[in-house]
Amino acid sequence: MAEMLLRIYAISKRFGGLLAVDKASFNVRPGRITALIGPNGAGKTTLFAIISGFLTPDEGRIVYDGADITGAAPHMLARRGIARTFQIVQPFAGLTVRENIAVGAHLARPNRVDALAAAGEVAYAVGLGTQLEQSAATLTVAGRKRLELARALATKPRLVLLDEVLAGLNPSEIRDMVPVIRKIADWGVTILMIEHVMQAVMTLAEQVLVLAEGRIIAEGSPQQVAADRQVIEAYLGHGAAARMISGAGHG
Amino acid sequence: MLSPVILVPALLNGLMTGAIYALIALGLTLIYGVLHIINFAHGTLLTAAMFAAFFAYALLGLDPYLAGLIIAPLFFLIGYGLQRFIIGPTAHGEDRNYLLVTLGLAIIIENLLLYVFRADTRTINLPYAFDVIEIGTAFLAVPRVIAFVAVLVVASALWIFMQWTDTGKAIRAVAKEKLGAELVGIDVAHIHAVTFGLGTACVAIAACLLIPTYYVNPTAGDAFVLIAFTIVVLGGMGSILGALVGGLFVGVVESFSSMFLGQSLGQIGIFVMFIVILLVRPSGMFGQQA
Amino acid sequence: MKTYLPIFVVVAVLALVPFVTASNVVLNFLVVTLLIALAGQGWNLLGGYGGQYSFGHAAFFGTGAYVTAILQVQYGINAWFGLLIGIAAGALVGIVIGALSFRWGLRGSYFSLVTLAFAEVLRIVASVAPITGAGVGTLIKLDLRPEAFQFQSRAPFYWIALGLVGLSLIVVRGIENSRFGAYLVAIRENEDAARALGVDTFSVKLAAMIVSAAITAAAGCFYAQYFLFLDAAIAYGTWISIDALLAPIVGGVGTLFGPLLGALIIKMLGESTKLVTGGAPGLDLAIYGLLLIAVVGLAPRGIAGLLSALVPRRFRPPSDPEHHHG
Numbered sequence: 001m002a003e004m005l006l007r008i009y010a011i012s013k014r015f016g017g018l019l020a021v022d023k024a025s026f027n028v029r030p031g032r033i034t035a036l037i038g039p040n041g042a043g044k045t046t047l048f049a050i051i052s053g054f055l056t057p058d059e060g061r062i063v064y065d066g067a068d069i070t071g072a073a074p075h076m077l078a079r080r081g082i083a084r085t086f087q088i089v090q091p092f093a094g095l096t097v098r099e100n101i102a103v104g105a106h107l108a109r110p111n112r113v114d115a116l117a118a119a120g121e122v123a124y125a126v127g128l129g130t131q132l133e134q135s136a137a138t139l140t141v142a143g144r145k146r147l148e149l150a151r152a153l154a155t156k157p158r159l160v161l162l163d164e165v166l167a168g169l170n171p172s173e174i175r176d177m178v179p180v181i182r183k184i185a186d187w188g189v190t191i192l193m194i195e196h197v198m199q200a201v202m203t204l205a206e207q208v209l210v211l212a213e214g215r216i217i218a219e220g221s222p223q224q225v226a227a228d229r230q231v232i233e234a235y236l237g238h239g240a241a242a243r244m245i246s247g248a249g250h251g
Numbered sequence: 252m253l254s255p256v257i258l259v260p261a262l263l264n265g266l267m268t269g270a271i272y273a274l275i276a277l278g279l280t281l282i283y284g285v286l287h288i289i290n291f292a293h294g295t296l297l298t299a300a301m302f303a304a305f306f307a308y309a310l311l312g313l314d315p316y317l318a319g320l321i322i323a324p325l326f327f328l329i330g331y332g333l334q335r336f337i338i339g340p341t342a343h344g345e346d347r348n349y350l351l352v353t354l355g356l357a358i359i360i361e362n363l364l365l366y367v368f369r370a371d372t373r374t375i376n377l378p379y380a381f382d383v384i385e386i387g388t389a390f391l392a393v394p395r396v397i398a399f400v401a402v403l404v405v406a407s408a409l410w411i412f413m414q415w416t417d418t419g420k421a422i423r424a425v426a427k428e429k430l431g432a433e434l435v436g437i438d439v440a441h442i443h444a445v446t447f448g449l450g451t452a453c454v455a456i457a458a459c460l461l462i463p464t465y466y467v468n469p470t471a472g473d474a475f476v477l478i479a480f481t482i483v484v485l486g487g488m489g490s491i492l493g494a495l496v497g498g499l500f501v502g503v504v505e506s507f508s509s510m511f512l513g514q515s516l517g518q519i520g521i522f523v524m525f526i527v528i529l530l531v532r533p534s535g536m537f538g539q540q541a
Numbered sequence: 542m543k544t545y546l547p548i549f550v551v552v553a554v555l556a557l558v559p560f561v562t563a564s565n566v567v568l569n570f571l572v573v574t575l576l577i578a579l580a581g582q583g584w585n586l587l588g589g590y591g592g593q594y595s596f597g598h599a600a601f602f603g604t605g606a607y608v609t610a611i612l613q614v615q616y617g618i619n620a621w622f623g624l625l626i627g628i629a630a631g632a633l634v635g636i637v638i639g640a641l642s643f644r645w646g647l648r649g650s651y652f653s654l655v656t657l658a659f660a661e662v663l664r665i666v667a668s669v670a671p672i673t674g675a676g677v678g679t680l681i682k683l684d685l686r687p688e689a690f691q692f693q694s695r696a697p698f699y700w701i702a703l704g705l706v707g708l709s710l711i712v713v714r715g716i717e718n719s720r721f722g723a724y725l726v727a728i729r730e731n732e733d734a735a736r737a738l739g740v741d742t743f744s745v746k747l748a749a750m751i752v753s754a755a756i757t758a759a760a761g762c763f764y765a766q767y768f769l770f771l772d773a774a775i776a777y778g779t780w781i782s783i784d785a786l787l788a789p790i791v792g793g794v795g796t797l798f799g800p801l802l803g804a805l806i807i808k809m810l811g812e813s814t815k816l817v818t819g820g821a822p823g824l825d826l827a828i829y830g831l832l833l834i835a836v837v838g839l840a841p842r843g844i845a846g847l848l849s850a851l852v853p854r855r856f857r858p859p860s861d862p863e864h865h866h867g
Contacts, residue, residue: 014623054737073736075738075739102723103727298652341837351594353736355830362824362830366822506712529651531645
């Protein structure tokens with residue numbers, strides 16, 4: 001069995017009286033796409049913020065590639081190969097698409113000319129090639145999502161945390177984005193994605209984790225998780241699983 | 252040096268000075284709490300109000316405390332107009348722009364005052380300015396005692412206004428959640444302007460309370476502004492109680508440190524405290540998170 | 542990658558001025574303009590490119606000025622060394638203020654406030670400390686020899702000021718073309734996104750602060766040599782904090798030539814106002830305030846922004862920022 005790239009051990013995070021993450025533990029296999037799903041408010045983005053260093057956990061440890069990275073600063077984690085996108089896109093609005101991506105590209109390339117060139121390559125890979133010299137502020141939502149992705153990819157990461165990269169996209173935009181995500185995984189980049197768009201989760205993810213009320217309640221392949229009683233109840237409410245089963249009996 | 256005979260008057264004087272600081276800081280913290288902008292024009296508005304109070308007495312013979320009844324509403328309108336028609340529109344809602352625009356206003360006001368009134372220092376001579384009230388061993392100047400009481404009254408009135416009136420509630424709503432307030436039909440631009448007006452009215456009242464015992468020249472307000480900033484960060488951005496408590500505290504600190512260290516170092520002490528608070532806990536004792 | 546050619550052209554053209562006119566009035570005006578431009582170059586690096594608006598750049602200007610002056614007056618050190626040491630001293634103050642402010646994560650208005658406070662503290666200290674001459678001020682003895690960094694005519698001063706400005710332009714352009722510059726601008730646009738991309742925001746901001754402080758300190762050192770008199774209100778006064786930020790904002794915040802352009806505009810405006818009003822103090826500065834508000838409200842990218850908006854799209858360089866975000 002391949003060595004786990006990311007291990008989360010009993011991470012907890014409290015905000016005042018609210019326990020946002022409650023002893024969450026899971027592992028992420030390298031080279032695969034793992035999806036983190038769960039109802040709204042389950043604590044998924046908080047978990048991402050913790051993994052990427054923007055928040056420190058109150059309890060627990062994070063081990064990445066064999067090293068304990070709990071509490072490390074975001075820029076150090078980026079240098080170690082962990083990249084993330086933000087749920088609410090954060091473009092460098094005053095810069096062009098190329099300049100945006102170049103900021104990420106600079107992580108591995110100190111030279112400005114190299115970084116700008118590499119930015120161009122990454123842009124083409126995600127489908128932004130024709131908009132390289134445009135101002136980032138003029139991009140559509142779908143374009144900005146691709147920009148988020150491109151910037152993160154330019155840092156040459158081993159692990160990418162995608163926070164609802166499909167949110168706010170219409171069905172055809174989602175259809176266009178899914179192959180891009182798959183292409184990234186084909187390059188060998190490990191992907192951990194928070195996603196609500198179930199169709200994408202089912203087609204893309206090899207492993208699914210379900211977070212509800214700060215706790216991991218299920219783990220497995222997409223099919224296994226979809227049939228899991230606890231998961232159904234977390235989304236649809238207590239007793240829903242039983243109702244669904246008895247409803248199926250009648251149909 | 253440390254006997255109560257000396258300390259008690261120093262304490263009381265510090266409280267009275269602090270009260271005026273508190274009122275100035277109150278205006279500033281109100282503006283910050285609601286508009287989330289640091290009003291760099293605050294000090295110059297104070298200076299302008301002091302000139303108004305000065306001339307009300309010098310030209311019209313109006314007692315400053317009475318003049319306040321006219322000057323305060325007048326400056327409320329000025330503040331309202333400034334926010335509604337200049338600051339709000341030009342800043343386009345961006346923090347950095349607010350800083351620059353209020354700075355620009357400060358420069359304009361101060362230098363117009365300089366141009367029109369020259370740099371001369373002026374004072375008024377109220378007949379009762381040197382009357383004193385005796386409390387134990389302390390001789391307290393009547394104007395300063397009046398100021399202290401007035402500040403408490405104003406602060407209470409403001410608090411009541413914020414708690415019980417519709418406008419006050421609207422202000423608090425906008426301070427907490429601007430978008431939500433807009434969605435329920437509150438005219439945010441108007442509320443912003445009202446708040447700025449109230450903050451300016453506060454300094455106008457402070458000016459009238461100051462003029463019996465303090466001089467006025469185009470830069471008079473500057474000395475108070477950085478102290479007001481210190482109080483606002485100390486007491487918490489947006490907290491009325493914080494401005495009051497912080498103001499009194501700073502007044503006492505200044506009184507004691509001037510006594511032991513002399514005037515200039517006393518001032519430095521305040522700035523150092525300011526820097527330390529900014530670095531350690533910008534949200535202050537009572538304030539909202541930065 | 543941006544070219545250095547425009548810098549050489551501009552400097553070369555400006556260098557010709559003393560050959561075209563011998564008027565002391567004109568040269569004096571230009572020297573002061575270059576001085577403001579230099580101070581503004583410093584501010585612009587931290588504020589325009591980095592997005593951290595300092596309201597207390599007087600702290601660096603005054604330190605450069607006083608260190609240069611005191612070294613000469615009290616210790617007999619050569620003025621040229623004084624310049625170098627003054628710049629280093631300014632950079633040191635930059636390290637202190639930057640390390641304190643950025644380590645504690647001060648951003649936006651809080652940062653502006655704290656820089657204001659630091660400058661004020663220095664001003665008060667300078668106004669009472671014996672070494673600066675306290676209330677009386679510091680006077681550098683007249684010694685009109687080049688070795689003492691003093692000259693009979695204005696022209697050498699002008700060329701030195703121009704040289705310093707030219708150097709600062711080269712430094713800034715170099716930063717624009719570097720990874721450091723890309724990181725700095727990213728921090729201005731969105732600090733958290735920058736951190737997620739591997740930018741050590743503390744170090745980058747601190748480095749920008751140090752270079753910014755050094756450049757503005759150089760302006761202070763030059764001031765001391767040119768005017769030969771300092772006191773606390775001159776060295777650490779709000780006038781220079783304001784001029785240092787006004788010039789870049791009017792000229793084009795975050796652009797290479799913004800400070801120079803802006804300095805020219807505000808000095809010309811100031812002089813014309815003085816002509817019209819007959820020298821009564823205050824009106825020219827009031828106009829500055831008006832200008833600041835007008836620029837923020839109407840032309841946030843400054844004059845450079847207005848000019849570049851006139852240039853047709855095809856001629857714009859590939860990385861022209863179309864949209865300045867606060």
